[in-house]
Amino acid sequence: MEYTIKAFTMERLKIRKENPVRSNVLLMLADAVKSITIDERRPETEADFKKCALKMYQETQNTIAEYKKGGAATDELEEELRIIEEFMPKMLSADEMTAAAKKVIDSLPEADRNLKNIMPKLKEIEGFDMKSAKSIIEGLLK
Missing domain, CATH: 1.10.10 (Arc Repressor Mutant, subunit A)
Incomplete structure (x- = not known):
């Protein structure tokens, strides 16, 4: 998939009924990147998507840990985590x-x-x- 806000939005619209979790992740990523590009008044880059995905991954991991402490279900958050991993930069060994x-x-x-x-x-x-x-x-x- 192309790393543009438009491509993420189009993909999200195509899958919103079949896969609502993936659709929500794409929406959150596109919104985070859009916020950065508006603040900095420049077009989005693939690096913006990877940076936002990494930040979202860390935040979701923290949320899962908190939910587990409280005994709440984390299935949907873990699904989000797997989807976010697709857009993250390859981590070095x-x-x-x-x-x-x-x-x-x-x-x-x-x-x-x-x-x-x-x-x-x-x-x-x-x-x-x-x-x-x-x-x-x-x-x-x-």
């Missing part, structure tokens, strides 16, 4: 993240090799899990 971090560290002068300078560069790498970045960097800097 642990070895790929270590190699990417090593490359970033090696590109910096010796004096600048610290978390403050490395983390922003790692954020630019698509699919890099920032939750594990600190431990990877600390392991490489030792």
Whole structure:
């Protein structure tokens, strides 16, 4: 599927009766991207969809955890999570993240090799899990 607001809207309209959960996810993604593009006054990009999908994935995971604590049903949320995964950027494996971090560290002068300078560069790498970045960097800097 093409990564445009129009394509997501058309797909959503086609499937809204057969698959309402997928239709709602497409609507939420398109709305999130539309909000970004309106705020920044620019056309949408595939990166916008992937960024929004990643954020929605994390929020949905948190919601599922809260629902499970409260004993509520999470079937529909788990279905949403599976659909959102389709639009997320491919996440790097642990070895790929270590190699990417090593490359970033090696590109910096010796004096600048610290978390403050490395983390922003790692954020630019698509699919890099920032939750594990600190431990990877600390392991490489030792």
